[in-house]
């Protein structure tokens with residue numbers, strides 16, 4: 273298992289084949305997300321709770337955006353409104369000009385909890401989306417193998433999720449989301465449950481896949497290091513009700529490796545985020561205690 277975790281490097285040919293098959297989506301200018309004046313209120317009357325308030329956000333095709341904020345500030349709710357799992361109480365969400373009214377295959381989601389179907393093999397979990405989209409069984413399986421190869425897991429294709437480590441299950445989750453050739457990949461603290469070493473490898477692996485694939489990524493995290501390491505742009509959400517209170521570019525060249533953590537730009541950006549997050553986390557803590 274350790275050997276497999278170390279062998280995270282995705283297969284170059286598999287990746288090229290997958291991109292070829294799915295076309296480089298960003299080069300077509302797809303994956304443009306617009307969030308206009310979105311508020312999400314849960315409950316009603318005295319129990320009403322505003323999770324997201326008047327949020328404005330535009331994510332450009334092919335951009336890697338991280339959403340950073342204290343626990344409970346509305347990050348998942350905002351992401352779920354793009355996924356189509358949550359309907360905004362007001363405002364609109366659109367992808368490539370089409371309003372989001374529910375989930376769709378062009379918006380792939382990777383959750384923190386490994387959400388694979390335990391009764392299906394790894395291969396069939398990944399093949400499920402293409403099958404739903406109308407591919408034949410053999411085509412769907414071939415797509416599954418392509419993406420399992422990309423995340424380095426073909427050897428486990430016929431295993432069941434419970435037989436895999438957390439990191440491996442999460443790689444299957446990524447393969448499953450990519451198998452629909454999404455123009456937007458939504459990731460909700462996908463590496464939050466992994467140990468530090470595995471998380472680092474997963475981050476580097478994700479960047480390599482994204483650089484080849486060119487899909488728009490919206491990645492939620494509460495980890496400042498993770499946000500600055502991954503993103504083209506970081507937005508910071510306030511304590512509840514969640515609003516975007518900061519938005520900055522991460523001008524650090526790619527490809528990035530963990531060496532950048534000693535880079536001056538990295539250190540300055542990280543400090544800026546930490547200051548913002550610290551005060552918002554304190555505010556969140558005080559709110560939750562009243």
Ligand SMILES: Nc1ncnc2c1ncn2[C@@H]1O[C@H](COP(=O)(O)OP(=O)(O)O)[C@@H](O)[C@H]1O
Pocket residue numbers: 314315321322323341342343344345346347348349350512
């Ligand atoms: N389906 C729901 N029904 C009621 N309240 C919810 C629901 N989902 C989230 N909330 C509340 O909305 C707030 C924001 O939650 P969430 O978006 O999960 O925060 P985060 O992901 O930043 O930790 C929290 O107070 C949470 O309890």
Ligand SMILES: [Mg+2]
Pocket residue numbers: 347348349460
């Ligand atoms: Mg969350």
